[in-house]
Structures are given as structure tokens and as C-alpha cells.
Amino acid sequence: MTSRIEEHPVLGKAPPRRRLHFSFDGETIAAVEGDSIASALLANDIRLIRHARGGEPRGLFCGIGHCYECRVVVDGVPNCRACLLMVRDGMVVESAAGVNADGD
Amino acid sequence: METDLVVVGGGPAGISAATAAAQEGVRVALVDEQPSLGGRLRGLLHEKRNSDGGGVWTNGSVLSARLDVEAQEAGVQILCGRGVWGIWSGWIVYLDGGDDSQIRARALILATGSTERSYVLPNWTLPGVLTAGAVQSLLHVYRVRPGDSAVMIGADASAVLVARELMLAGVRVSGVLLPPPGTPGGPSTGEAIQGLARFKGTAASLELDRVGQLLSSKTGVMSPADFPQSGLEAFDVPIMLRSAVTAIIGETHVTAVEVVDLTADGEPTGRPRTLDVDTVVLCAGLSPLCELSQMIGGRVAHIVELGGTVPIHSPDLEATVDGVFLAGSMIGLEDAAVALAQGRLAGLMACKRLGALRGTGATERLQRARDALAESRRGAIPFLPGASEGRRRVYELWRAAADDPKELYSG
Numbered sequence: 431m432t433s434r435i436e437e438h439p440v441l442g443k444a445p446p447r448r449r450l451h452f453s454f455d456g457e458t459i460a461a462v463e464g465d466s467i468a469s470a471l472l473a474n475d476i477r478l479i480r481h482a483r484g485g486e487p488r489g490l491f492c493g494i495g496h497c498y499e500c501r502v503v504v505d506g507v508p509n510c511r512a513c514l515l516m517v518r519d520g521m522v523v524e525s526a527a528g529v530n531a532d533g534d
Numbered sequence: 535m536e537t538d539l540v541v542v543g544g545g546p547a548g549i550s551a552a553t554a555a556a557q558e559g560v561r562v563a564l565v566d567e568q569p570s571l572g573g574r575l576r577g578l579l580h581e582k583r584n585s586d587g588g589g590v591w592t593n594g595s596v597l598s599a600r601l602d603v604e605a606q607e608a609g610v611q612i613l614c615g616r617g618v619w620g621i622w623s624g625w626i627v628y629l630d631g632g633d634d635s636q637i638r639a640r641a642l643i644l645a646t647g648s649t650e651r652s653y654v655l656p657n658w659t660l661p662g663v664l665t666a667g668a669v670q671s672l673l674h675v676y677r678v679r680p681g682d683s684a685v686m687i688g689a690d691a692s693a694v695l696v697a698r699e700l701m702l703a704g705v706r707v708s709g710v711l712l713p714p715p716g717t718p719g720g721p722s723t724g725e726a727i728q729g730l731a732r733f734k735g736t737a738a739s740l741e742l743d744r745v746g747q748l749l750s751s752k753t754g755v756m757s758p759a760d761f762p763q764s765g766l767e768a769f770d771v772p773i774m775l776r777s778a779v780t781a782i783i784g785e786t787h788v789t790a791v792e793v794v795d796l797t798a799d800g801e802p803t804g805r806p807r808t809l810d811v812d813t814v815v816l817c818a819g820l821s822p823l824c825e826l827s828q829m830i831g832g833r834v835a836h837i838v839e840l841g842g843t844v845p846i847h848s849p850d851l852e853a854t855v856d857g858v859f860l861a862g863s864m865i866g867l868e869d870a871a872v873a874l875a876q877g878r879l880a881g882l883m884a885c886k887r888l889g890a891l892r893g894t895g896a897t898e899r900l901q902r903a904r905d906a907l908a909e910s911r912r913g914a915i916p917f918l919p920g921a922s923e924g925r926r927r928v929y930e931l932w933r934a935a936a937d938d939p940k941e942l943y944s945g
Contacts, residue, residue, distance in 0.1 A: 431812070435677040435703050440579060440591055444677050466569070469676035477661040477787045487786045489661025493668025494574075495567055495617075496649050499659070513668075514615070516569050 432472045452521035459523075467512035467523055468493070468500050479512055480526040501526050537561045537611065539884050540627045540639040542618050542826060545573025547862025547873035547880070548645035549601040554881030554903070555643075556608035560890045563637055564610050565629060567617040571605070572598030573647055574863075575870050577670025579702070580695050581740040589740050594870070595674055621830050625857070641884045644827050644853070645862040645877065648841070651818040653687055653713040653720055656781040662788030663814045666692040673703045681813030685791055686710040687779050688817030689726035691733065691742055691917060696815060697771040698741050708809050709765060709772040710817075711793065714780045715800050719818060722800045723758040726775045731755040738869065738915045744768045759798035779814075780806060788814050822864045831855055835931055839924025840866035841917075848932045849925075850904070851880040859884050865928075866921055869914035875907040 436444050447462035454471060461470035468490045471479065477489045479500050491499040493513050500512040503524040512523075541552040544566030552564040566573070578594030605612060613629065620628040627637045650665040652658065664672075664680055672678045683706040686693040697707045713720035721729060727749050733739070734746030745768045749756050758776070765774035780802075781792040790810045794802045820841060824834050827845040833854040836843045845853055847860045861876035882900050885891040891900065911922075918924070 431682050433679050435673065435679055438677070439702055440593070441595075441674065441677075465676060469672060469678050472672065472680065473676075473678045479661070482659075486659060487661050488659065489787065490664060490668060491659075492650060492665050493671050494649075514567065514569065 432475050432477065434473050450517050450519045452517055452519070452523055454523045455525050461517040463517075465517045467502060467504070467510075467515050467517055467521075470517050471512065535563070535634050535636065536638045537563045538639060538888055538890070539563070539641045539643065540565065540625065540637050541643040541645060541881075542566075542621075542627070543573065543645035543647055543862065543864075544568065544571040544612070544614065545645060545647050545862055545873065546575045546598070546601065546870045547647075547877040548573070548643070549598075549605050550874045550877030551643045551645060551859075551861050551881035551884070552610045552877075553601070553605045553608045554878040555885050555890075556605070556610045558882065558885040558890055558892075560885050560888060562610045563613060563639070564605065565613045565616050565618055565627070565637075567615070569615050571602045571612065571614060574667055574670075575601075575873075576675050577667060577673070578870065579670075579674050579699050583737045583740055583743070592738075597870075618826060621826060623830070625830075640857065641888050642830075642858045643877075643880050643884055644845070644858065644860050644864065645873075645880070646823045646826055646864045648820040648822045648863040648867060650816075651719065651821055652816050653717050653818045655687075655714050655717065655779065657784065657788075658782060658814075658816070660782055660784050660788050660814075661786065662784065662812055663782060663816065666696045666815055666817045669696050669813075669815050670699060673699055679703055679705050681705060681788075681811070683708060683811045684813035684815055685779060685809060685811045686815045686817055687713050688819070689721060689773070689775055690729060690817055690819055691739075691915065692819070693815070693817035694730065694741050694745050694768070694771070694773070695739065696817065698769045700815075701770055705813070707771045708811055709774040709777070711774050712778040712796070713818075714778050715796065715802065723761060723775045723796060723798070724800075727756055727758065727761060730773075732916070732919055736915055738871075738913055741769060742915065745773060748773070757798070758800075761798075763795055778802070782814055783808065788812055820863065820867050822867065824864055827853060827858075827860065827864070830858065832858060833931075833935060835928060837866075837924045837928060839918060839920035840928065844928065846928055846931045846935060848936075849929055850883050851876060852883065852932070854932065854935045857887055859887075866924060867917050868911070868921060869917065871910045871914050872907070875903070875910035879903040879907050 581589040731749040733742035861880040
């Protein structure tokens with residue numbers, strides 16, 4: 431299970447952050463301001479972000495935009511990196527499966 | 535858009551370069567692909583020993599927030615969420631992700647950092663397998679646990695540091711284990727012991743110092759035969775250098791790993807067992823990123839002691855291309871404290887090249903930046919044992935290029 435770290439022994443309590451919502455493959459996902467798409471999905475225990483061409487599951491890997499494993503379709507724009515893009519309220523995010531014709 | 539200096543890369547080296555240059559009165563644009571400044575510094579959290587022997591936390595997100603404020607106060611134009619896809623002579627820096635996609639500048643500083651390597655083993659692409667750096671940013675920037683229970687594959691400094699960071703965040707760490715025997719770039723038991731034992735006495739990290747002490751004996755470094763099969767414990771993390779993860783198990787995400795014990799000679803022994811974990815952290819080390827430097831004609835050299843292929847540079851951080859300066863882990867994998875000091879020196883050198891390092895004390899400021907860089911290495915975590923020898927070779931290559939104008943490229 432993944433989860434948010436509300437209390438940290440060194441960093442202290444998480445600061446209060448505005449709540450945001452977006453959709454991922456039609457499901458409403460609760461996020462907080464400052465979340466990347468990837469961190470919000472993980473905080474909701476969603477680790478499978480897309481499928482590769484052969485059907486293999488893929489998720490967040492490098493977290494800094496280099497590996498492109500976490501690419502998703504955001505408001506119709508393909509090949510967006512979920513680790514780099516911050517959540518905006520009302521954003522529509524879709525798994526790249528089947529949409530991203532050139533992806534593998 | 536037009537400016538005097540473009541700095542590519544908003545980690546500690548790039549921010550400090552941009553701020554130093556802006557404080558000299560130069561117009562500076564600082565570009566980074568991430569949504570905020572700080573780079574890998576934002577994910578750091580470890581304890582260093584202070585003068586009375588106690589611990590004090592090095593908190594990368596607090597440090598990078600402070601650097602961000604300093605850059606803004608110095609008047610640096612910050613462009614985050616923008617990737618640089620090309621640089622043309624002159625210089626024209628091309629950006630993606632928005633309007634105003636070209637910046638013209640008279641000088642450049644490249645501080646593009648490094649990327650993480652991977653170990654390739656069965657199922658390494660399953661969701662739940664993350665690099666050490668991805669885990670650090672999840673824990674400390676986004677404050678999300680990647681799972682309940684993790685195993686670290688690779689037994690380097692980052693494996694030890696990130697294992698403790700996971701424990702602090704409430705994620706159980708089953709152990710720090712080796713990659714499968716024979717994995718390219720993967721250490722043997724003996725190499726892992728050697729690699730970690732040399733951190734004994736490192737004041738910059740209590741974690742690495744502790745592991746270094748565990749692996750040292752009165753006569754030197756522990757032999758693989760003396761390393762206990764069940765592991766040694768540091769900060770409640772089992773350091774298991776006589777065990778290797780041979781496969782990752784799971785359908786849609788990680789549910790376990792297969793583990794095998796190793797003889798002192800590194801041969802698998804006994805029946806493989808499974809360890810239930812939902813997170814696998816790959817700790818395969820870093821590679822400097824020098825593509826942009828190569829794109830503009832900068833020469834590179836493969837220097838193992840600096841962590842891989844790095845741009846050739848002078849002690850004053852000049853590239854082999856006129857008007858281009860370099861800083862941070864792209865020129866050698868070192869501590870963030872070193873990157874900060876390099877950034878300041880590169881920033882002042884760029885100002886000098888632009889004729890903007892003027893006024894009272896300009897020469898002294900430059901000399902102080904050189905001295906501060908040398909000083910920063912004394913207190914830093916020594917990630918690569920042969921770094922000073924590696925730098926000596928890079929400086930020789932730079933001098934050879936400087937002596938032969940054919941080898942130098944003028945942008």
C-alpha cells in the first residue's frame with residue numbers, strides 16, 4: 431500500500447494544502463496542491479500507469495523525466511510525463527494504453 | 535528573448551551559478567525541466583556529525599527553497615517546467631513547453647546533472663520498481679510512501695542513505711542486497727564491502743560512517759568470508775552483502791523478490807527464497823549527463839574516477855568551447871556542497887568572460903570562490919574514491935586542447 435506521509439519524524443507535519451481533483455481513466459482522484467500526476471496516483475495506491483505495446487504494466491520509475499515510463503494523455507495531449515506535470519483541478523488524465531499509437 | 539547568460543539546470547550548481555552571476559549585475563535566465571528549482575538536492579535527507587559529535591540533519595528541500603529565494607532576490611529570471619532541446623552557436627537556447635521558445639545569450643553555463651543507472655534483472659520494469667532518486671523525491675518533496683515494505687538492490691552509498699530515509703518515513707526495509715551475480719556494473723560482496731568501508735570517518739553522513747565502521751576491522755576491511763550470511767544492521771536496516779536479488783515477482787506490480795545466498799566467492803548457495811515486498815529500489819549509481827555539452831561541440835572524456843563520460847574542463851570550470859562553463863555532477867559525481875561551490879565559481883567565471891566581473895574586490899571574489907571550492911571537498915561525502923586523480927586527468931586534457939587551437943571550438 432502506498433500512502434501520504436502526514437507526520438514525519440524529521441520533516442514534521444505535512445503543511446495544509448488545497449485539495450484538488452482530477453480524473454484518471456474516468457475515475458476521480460483526490461490530490462493536493464503541489465502533487466505531480468504521478469505522486470497523486472501513488473498516494474491513491476495506483477501504481478499501474480499504462481501498458482506497453484506488448485501489454486506489460488508500467489509505472490513511475492525514475493521520477494525526474496528521463497525514462498518516459500510514466501507517460502500519460504493529459505487533456506488530450508499524448509506523451510505527457512506524469513512525474514513532471516503538476517496536477518491542475520479538473521484535469522483529464524488517461525492511461526497511454528491504446529491511445530499512444532507510436533508508444534511501446 | 536535576449537539575455538547575457540543562460541544557465542541550463544536548476545539543481546544546486548545551476549542555482550548558485552545563476553545567483554552569483556546575477557549578483558554581479560549580469561542578466562541571467564535559469565532553465566529547468568522540473569516544475570520547481572532544486573534538482574536532486576530537494577530529495578536529500580541525511581544526518582551529519584556536528585562538532586560535539588551529535589547529529590544534525592541535512593535537509594535538501596529546506597536548502598533548495600533557500601537557494602530559490604536567493605536566486606529570485608538576485609533578479610535571476612527563472613524558467614521552470616521548460617526543457618532545453620537544442621543549443622545553437624551564438625548562442626540560441628531552444629526551449630519546449632510554452633511561448634518564448636528561444637533565448638539569445640552571450641555566455642552559457644551547463645549544469646545538467648546526472649541520470650540514474652539501472653540494474654537489469656527479471657521484471658525490473660514492473661510498477662513498484664523505482665530508482666533511489668525517485669524514492670527520495672516521493673518521500674521528501676511529494677511526501678508519499680512508495681509502499682509498505684521495500685528492498686534495496688545495489689549496495690552503494692545511496693542504498694544506505696535511501697534505506698534510512700524509507701525507515702524514517704515508516705516504510706519497512708527488508709534489506710540492502712546485491713543485484714544478481716554477474717550483473718553488468720553490479721558489485722560483488724567484496725567490492726560492496728570495499729566501497730562502503732571507505733566511508734568510515736565521513737563526518738558528512740552518520741549513516742555512511744556507521745556502515746563504514748561495521749565493515750572495518752582493526753586490520754583493515756572485512757573479508758567477504760567474515761561477512762555474516764544473515765547481514766549486519768545499521769539504523770535498523772539489514773545490510774546483506776552475502777545475498778542477491780535474482781528476480782522481481784509480481785503480475786501488475788511488485789509483490790515479492792527472489793533472493794539467494796552467496797558464498798564468500800560469490801556463488802549462489804542453497805535454495806532461493808522469496809521475500810515479500812511491494813517496493814524495489816534500484817541503487818545502481820549515477821551517470822553524468824553531457825549531451826548538451828556535446829551538442830555545442832564540447833569535448834568529452836571517459837573518466838571512470840569521475841563516474842563516466844564527462845565534459846573536459848579546466849580547474850576554473852571552462853569547457854573546451856569558448857564562453858561555456860560547467861558545474862555540478864555533469865562534470866563528476868560529487869556531493870551537493872561541491873556542486874554549490876562549483877556553481878559560484880562558474881557564475882563568476884562567466885561574468886569575467888562577459889567583462890562584467892568589475893569593481894572593488896572582483897579578483898578577490900574570484901579567488902575566494904576557487905578557495906571555497908577546494909574547501910567544500912574537505913567536508914563532502916567522498917562518493918568516488920579516485921575523483922581527485924580523475925580531475926587531474928581532465929585538467930591535463932583541457933590544457934592539451936587549449937594549447938592546440940584546432941582542438942578548441944569557438945561558438
